[in-house]
Amino acid sequence: MKSIPVSTTVNGDAVDFVCAPGETLLDALRNRLSLTGAKEGCGTGDCGACSVTLNGRLVCSCLVLAAEAEGAEVGTVEGMADHDKLHVLQQSFLDHAALQCGICTPGILVASKALLEENPEPTDEEVRYWLAGNLCRCTGYDKIVRAVQDAAAKMRSA
Amino acid sequence: MPDVTPLPAATPIRMGSNAGQPRTRADGLLKVTGRATYAADNHPAGMAQAVLVTAAIARGRVTAMNVEAARAHPGVVEVYTPANRPELALEPDAKPSFFSKLTETLQDDTVRYEGQPIALVVAETLEAATEAARLLAPQYAAETARVGFDLAPYAPESVGFGFPIEMSKGDIAAGLSEAASTTETVVETPPQYHNAMETHAIVAEWKDGKLYLDTPTQAPGMSAAGFAAWLGLDPADVVIRSPFLGGGFGSKAAVVGAFLLAIQAAKLLDRPVKLALARHQMFGHVFHRGATRQTIKLGMDAEGRLTAIDHHTTAVTAAFEEFIEGASGAARTTYAAPAIRASHDGVRNDVGVPGAMRAPGEASGSAALEIAADVAAEAAGLDPLEFRLRNYAETDPMSGLPYSSKALRECYAEGAREFGWAGRPLAPRQMTDDAGMLVGWGVGTATFPCPMFGAEARATLRADGTAVIETALIDMGQGSWTAMAQIAADSLGLDVEQVEIRGGVSDLPDSGVAGGSGYTATLGLAIDNAGGDTIRQLAEIASSDPDSPLHGTGNTRVVARGGRLYAQDDESRSESYADILARAGRETLSGEGKGARGENDANDHSFQSHGAVFAEVKVDPDLGQVRVTRLVGAFAAGRIINPRMVESQLSGGMIWGISFALHEGAEMDPRTGRILNRDFGEYHVSVNSDAPSVKVLTIPEEDAFVNPLGVKGVGEIGVTGTAGAIANAIWHATGKRVTSYPIRLEELLDL
Numbered sequence: 085m086k087s088i089p090v091s092t093t094v095n096g097d098a099v100d101f102v103c104a105p106g107e108t109l110l111d112a113l114r115n116r117l118s119l120t121g122a123k124e125g126c127g128t129g130d131c132g133a134c135s136v137t138l139n140g141r142l143v144c145s146c147l148v149l150a151a152e153a154e155g156a157e158v159g160t161v162e163g164m165a166d167h168d169k170l171h172v173l174q175q176s177f178l179d180h181a182a183l184q185c186g187i188c189t190p191g192i193l194v195a196s197k198a199l200l201e202e203n204p205e206p207t208d209e210e211v212r213y214w215l216a217g218n219l220c221r222c223t224g225y226d227k228i229v230r231a232v233q234d235a236a237a238k239m240r241s242a
Numbered sequence: 243m244p245d246v247t248p249l250p251a252a253t254p255i256r257m258g259s260n261a262g263q264p265r266t267r268a269d270g271l272l273k274v275t276g277r278a279t280y281a282a283d284n285h286p287a288g289m290a291q292a293v294l295v296t297a298a299i300a301r302g303r304v305t306a307m308n309v310e311a312a313r314a315h316p317g318v319v320e321v322y323t324p325a326n327r328p329e330l331a332l333e334p335d336a337k338p339s340f341f342s343k344l345t346e347t348l349q350d351d352t353v354r355y356e357g358q359p360i361a362l363v364v365a366e367t368l369e370a371a372t373e374a375a376r377l378l379a380p381q382y383a384a385e386t387a388r389v390g391f392d393l394a395p396y397a398p399e400s401v402g403f404g405f406p407i408e409m410s411k412g413d414i415a416a417g418l419s420e421a422a423s424t425t426e427t428v429v430e431t432p433p434q435y436h437n438a439m440e441t442h443a444i445v446a447e448w449k450d451g452k453l454y455l456d457t458p459t460q461a462p463g464m465s466a467a468g469f470a471a472w473l474g475l476d477p478a479d480v481v482i483r484s485p486f487l488g489g490g491f492g493s494k495a496a497v498v499g500a501f502l503l504a505i506q507a508a509k510l511l512d513r514p515v516k517l518a519l520a521r522h523q524m525f526g527h528v529f530h531r532g533a534t535r536q537t538i539k540l541g542m543d544a545e546g547r548l549t550a551i552d553h554h555t556t557a558v559t560a561a562f563e564e565f566i567e568g569a570s571g572a573a574r575t576t577y578a579a580p581a582i583r584a585s586h587d588g589v590r591n592d593v594g595v596p597g598a599m600r601a602p603g604e605a606s607g608s609a610a611l612e613i614a615a616d617v618a619a620e621a622a623g624l625d626p627l628e629f630r631l632r633n634y635a636e637t638d639p640m641s642g643l644p645y646s647s648k649a650l651r652e653c654y655a656e657g658a659r660e661f662g663w664a665g666r667p668l669a670p671r672q673m674t675d676d677a678g679m680l681v682g683w684g685v686g687t688a689t690f691p692c693p694m695f696g697a698e699a700r701a702t703l704r705a706d707g708t709a710v711i712e713t714a715l716i717d718m719g720q721g722s723w724t725a726m727a728q729i730a731a732d733s734l735g736l737d738v739e740q741v742e743i744r745g746g747v748s749d750l751p752d753s754g755v756a757g758g759s760g761y762t763a764t765l766g767l768a769i770d771n772a773g774g775d776t777i778r779q780l781a782e783i784a785s786s787d788p789d790s791p792l793h794g795t796g797n798t799r800v801v802a803r804g805g806r807l808y809a810q811d812d813e814s815r816s817e818s819y820a821d822i823l824a825r826a827g828r829e830t831l832s833g834e835g836k837g838a839r840g841e842n843d844a845n846d847h848s849f850q851s852h853g854a855v856f857a858e859v860k861v862d863p864d865l866g867q868v869r870v871t872r873l874v875g876a877f878a879a880g881r882i883i884n885p886r887m888v889e890s891q892l893s894g895g896m897i898w899g900i901s902f903a904l905h906e907g908a909e910m911d912p913r914t915g916r917i918l919n920r921d922f923g924e925y926h927v928s929v930n931s932d933a934p935s936v937k938v939l940t941i942p943e944e945d946a947f948v949n950p951l952g953v954k955g956v957g958e959i960g961v962t963g964t965a966g967a968i969a970n971a972i973w974h975a976t977g978k979r980v981t982s983y984p985i986r987l988e989e990l991l992d993l
Contacts, residue, residue, distance in 0.1 A: 104369045111368060120283035121276020125439050126521040130922035133439060161276035174274040178266050181886045185719030186273035187439040187488030193274060216931040219922060221439050221489050222719045224893030225933035
């Protein structure tokens, strides 16, 4: 099997790994770098459980080849908290009970962070449509919108 | 171990200050930081990756597979097919437990549904296994698949889990023929697939004579016993680790063949093996909600009071195995009538075995019955809420037993007030918004039973006065890590921070089944009893110790609070747990408890949770597009242990109701029996932008009879009532009665 060496940055840390040509970024993160926060919910880019950022852009890591991470900056849920200090969004999700089983949660947090970086004051509808690609089978969604809006308000006044 | 505490007839147990608090999710921190470990996140050293190969026809035989090509692919370790299938201790068709269904372990070349396992490929990497699976390129001899309702019906053995196929009371024929008016409504519900966000996964490792499994299960004890039976092992040698499930919804309780194959591969290859199903493989091998066609005949007197409810369900089950969606059960539990018949028959399709999916029976049944009730209300010229109140069941409609508690009237009233139901125009198509959308309001009655399964727990006080609860607790998102700690703390007279829960592993006391909305009641009772047993022993030690301030109190005349025992009639006499244990020279003190329904309780009362769901929809008159714009649910479900978790369960259930009403359904190709939409691109579940603002009200309800905790359960009831409320709101908006779920815009193009 051919293998491809990749030098990349994940959550600010320089990382080198070797991957197969057809390997997804999701599988490389999970299996080679032990970053299992991103989940495979579908493998077809429909559910958003594998959401990460690639050079600041929100992507489904199941649709990105690991080799594409060469020279890029990857952001995952593991990079959101500052050591023991949770990101405002993470705390807000806890406060608003915006998670249940937790499989979709890492992807939704990463996607919400990407939203607020682009649009710090979204309407409810903008939150709902931005997160429409992040399926959740448990919570009922409304709490997620409340959590994002509350975090957005706190981040604006911080 | 003490026996199950008999049910007192007076009031529910007084609980301490922990139960009832909206505590933050105990497992939340792990989950928001990505550190919660689910089955597929495990990666033991030396692990090989398995990929399941599933059938691409619905009925027939596999005639050839290119095993050589697959084996030759670099990185492939082994390819299992019927030719070299691993031996099992049981016959392939054995069903080792009550919940077992026939499954496939490569026993032969027969294909009985699309998505059935036909091979397992094991390789060094997932990529190599995936490619080798493709190289197998199976050839088939396909037979004509049996699809849909229009096949010869048969009389099933039972409905759901062991219910009779028909239950009735009164004279149905007279109730219909002597009615002032009758209605007949036929409603179809599609096959639905659980699709928990975590696909089924297993990491199997044999080590030191034991089998370690990281796999999500809703029933660790039962699953361990099931795996052990199939594999010819002592159940004590199977250890399942299942601390977090990425959702279950009923699909993760029974042993499935794919998992047995992965376990056998790990044994034969002498290395750990991981198998995670791909999303498309969630459509077939791991259960689903079977399709139904329901015919509901209602008779009414001149005032709109029901004289007869005749609810018949034709349920689709598998050609080779039976699970009948007990949809007609809704007729026995929802409205009062002198004559009620709830009957079922089945038709056999070439599909995977149906099973329990969130609110099995009730979800489909309520989705149909609530439309039928609306049709009847329209025929009687009554407001739909008034119709439901007129047919309010004061006692169990079928058995006549009194309810252990029933605050449904309050649910209707509070829900209607919150929604603003008053003033709703009786006729349809009377309301529009500023954008010209047709606006409609609908209501549905929610109800779900309160079963209890057996569970066990152990409580241990430690020398420092803190405690640990041990039970094979699982949490599939419902919040059991959190709620059980609250119950435990109250039973031990401690603060919740002083109680550690050890769970998530099957070699602890059996936590029973997280299903049927009965987990908090059942396991909670086991924990409460374990805590109570421990405190009783502690009191005995103190009471019989002349040096204790509590000497002579006896174990019934003390109260446990804040880590101390107090004499009931003289609170100046008290001693801390730590001091009592220290003087007795005890490092620890353990008690045990069981949770189950009392033997005769069900003879005296009917146990149901209730609710009322109000929906507003807006329908585009030109495009037929439906938006649910408001949803209010008011539920009475006994004691609420953690309002924050409960609200989440109920609102999540209501979103399932939206999904049922508007989105979900497998599309079967009538020519091939294949499912056309086996992915999240086309099998639609409600997404964030489909969801409105959801308001959940919990109506206080004290229940002295359902169980000593007074807990009823909230996991499933949110689904019931909601789908019907939305369907009825669509009628109210448009004047068009759509009776086939999901309700899609093509049904509403001719407005």
